Amino acid sequence: MLDIRYLRENLEEAEARLRSRGEGCTLTGFRELDDRRRTLLQESEQLKALRNRASEEIARSKDKSLVQERIAEMKEVSRRIKELDEVLSGVEEQLKMFLLTVPNFPALSTPLGKSEADNVEVRQWGSLPALDFTPKPHWEVGEALGILDFETGAKLTGARFTLYRGAGARLERALINFMLDLHTEKHNYIEMLPPFMVNRDSMIGTGQLPKFEDDLFKLEGLEYYLIPTAEVPVTNIHRDEILKGSELPIRYTAYTPCFRKEAGSYGKDTRGLIRQHQFNKVELVVFSHPADSAAELEILLGNAEQVLQLLGLHYRVMALCSGDIGFSAAKTYDIEVWLPGQECYREISSCSSFEDFQARRAAIRFRDGDKGKPEFVHTLNGSGLAVGRTVVAILENYQQADGTVIIPEALRPYMGGMERIGR
RNA sequence: GGAGAGAUGGCCGAGUCGGCCGAAGGCGCUCGCCUGCUAAGCGAGUAUACUGGGAAACCGGUAUCGAGGGUUCGAAUCCCUCUCUCUCCGCCA
Numbered sequence: 001m002l003d004i005r006y007l008r009e010n011l012e013e014a015e016a017r018l019r020s021r022g023e024g025c026t027l028t029g030f031r032e033l034d035d036r037r038r039t040l041l042q043e044s045e046q047l048k049a050l051r052n053r054a055s056e057e058i059a060r061s062k063d064k065s066l067v068q069e070r071i072a073e074m075k076e077v078s079r080r081i082k083e084l085d086e087v088l089s090g091v092e093e094q095l096k097m098f099l100l101t102v103p104n105f106p107a108l109s110t111p112l113g114k115s116e117a118d119n120v121e122v123r124q125w126g127s128l129p130a131l132d133f134t135p136k137p138h139w140e141v142g143e144a145l146g147i148l149d150f151e152t153g154a155k156l157t158g159a160r161f162t163l164y165r166g167a168g169a170r171l172e173r174a175l176i177n178f179m180l181d182l183h184t185e186k187h188n189y190i191e192m193l194p195p196f197m198v199n200r201d202s203m204i205g206t207g208q209l210p211k212f213e214d215d216l217f218k219l220e221g222l223e224y225y226l227i228p229t230a231e232v233p234v235t236n237i238h239r240d241e242i243l244k245g246s247e248l249p250i251r252y253t254a255y256t257p258c259f260r261k262e263a264g265s266y267g268k269d270t271r272g273l274i275r276q277h278q279f280n281k282v283e284l285v286v287f288s289h290p291a292d293s294a295a296e297l298e299i300l301l302g303n304a305e306q307v308l309q310l311l312g313l314h315y316r317v318m319a320l321c322s323g324d325i326g327f328s329a330a331k332t333y334d335i336e337v338w339l340p341g342q343e344c345y346r347e348i349s350s351c352s353s354f355e356d357f358q359a360r361r362a363a364i365r366f367r368d369g370d371k372g373k374p375e376f377v378h379t380l381n382g383s384g385l386a387v388g389r390t391v392v393a394i395l396e397n398y399q400q401a402d403g404t405v406i407i408p409e410a411l412r413p414y415m416g417g418m419e420r421i422g423r
Numbered sequence: 424g425g426a427g428a429g430a431u432g433g434c435c436g437a438g439u440c441g442g443c444c445g446a447a448g449g450c451g452c453u454c455g456c457c458u459g460c461u462a463a464g465c466g467a468g469u470a471u472a473c474u475g476g477g478a479a480a481c482c483g484g485u486a487u488c489g490a491g492g493g494u495u496c497g498a499a500u501c502c503c504u505c506u507c508u509c510u511c512c513g514c515c516a
Contacts, residue, residue: 038474078497
């Protein structure tokens with residue numbers, strides 16, 4: 001959510017900043033709604049002040065006829081207040097809905113651009129694997145090894161669900177543990193295991209709702225949603241709290257499955273593990289002092305990159321342009337891993353700073369020292385990494401001519417010493 | 424699922440027959456005093472949001488005692504609904 005006072009005082013500037021996200025991001029109607037609200041509020045509050053004074057007078061006064069007169073007057077005042085408050089709460093609801101559906105401002109350091117094509121490559125790490133045969137896509141590798149079973153996944157549930165078997169299941173679990181250990185032991189994150197369903201307030205807090213309901217799985221008969229990312233429960237841990245400035249930055253990591261409807265992606269990435277309705281992810285979440293959030297984003301990105309480096313997987317880092325960053329994000333880096341079987345880079349992590357956008361929605365604040373006003377923290381998060389896509393990258397990059405897959409060294413301790421997945 | 428108890432400020436906890444209750448008291452915390460040091464003691468302060476005024480310090484108004492609604496001139500206090508927590512029984516990993 002954007003700062004309503006900033007909008008009030010800098011509406012033109014605000015619109016200009018939003019415009020870099022593309023068409024359709026306007027603030028039309030804000031001024032009128034905001035003015036209307038304040039006019040109604042002032043009138044209502046003045047009447048309430050009058051009523052409070054009269055009520056006190058009634059309580060103290062011994063003059064019966066004066067009391068009767070005041071009561072009669074206040075009866076009318078109360079009726080008027082009720083009328084005003086009904087209109088007011090309607091206007092406030094509209095204003096709130098409006099504010100909740102306006103996206104974040106892109107950060108100044110976010111490159112300007114209209115689409116994915118305008119994203120900027122920041123760096124590459126490693127090099128393309130030298131394979132002396134034609135690499136296969138991971139679904140072929142995985143099916144041939146009997147470790148990925150798409151057909152049975154579809155039988156059990158439907159399209160975009162996969163059954164992992166044997167070493168495949170083990171590989172997924174190994175990666176989760178490897179990532180969590182890395183982030184907790186080397187990068188100072190505290191491990192969390194949150195609920196995989198959250199309520200509506202949590203979804204509003206991080207920005208999934210009210211605008212993106214279509215992407216979420218909702219439980220029948222309950223206001224609970226399956227989480228699309230651990231970002232939601234983990235960021236909301238501190239919803240409605242005032243943290244101590246000295247506690248910041250707070251770093252949490254969490255493994256969770258993620259559930260996404262992937263509405264509007266019909267026909268896209270239909271084969272393999274790339275786009276599933278359910279996938280595993282290890283997430284990194286940081287609550288930062290506002291002054292440090294830019295530096296924290298670089299640290300977070302580095303922590304995610306470390307996973308790929310230890311696994312020896314070639315990748316590039318892209319700075320997303322203003323037209324491509326997500327609704328809540330001010331700045332986003334995507335890490336794209338090289339997939340030789342498909343001859344392309346694919347997103348395996350997305351690391352973002354939301355600045356105070358989520359903090360304002362979720363009321364996550366901090367106070368420096370003991371006096372001083374509470375301020376909104378900055379929130380950040382990133383995948384560290386998407387586990388299913390890491391399996392994809394390993395299968396494609398470490399496949400051998402004979403169809404077996406070498407297990408990256410760093411992962412072997414987590415695979416019971418296994419060095420290679422064969423038939 | 425059945426029966427009962429509860430939800431008050433950072434924490435504990437009071438709140439009488441509805442008014443003088445943003446809310447006693449204690450703890451904690453902050454500042455000051457005092458004492459070789461520490462502990463103890465003494466004094467003062469210590470919620471948040473919205474809103475009006477002001478360059479600001481700050482001053483005024485409104486709201487908030489789990490959430491929402493109702494009764495009333497007036498609700499932490501009375502009534503209704505919901506949520507959550509706890510205890511007992513049942514069931515269950």
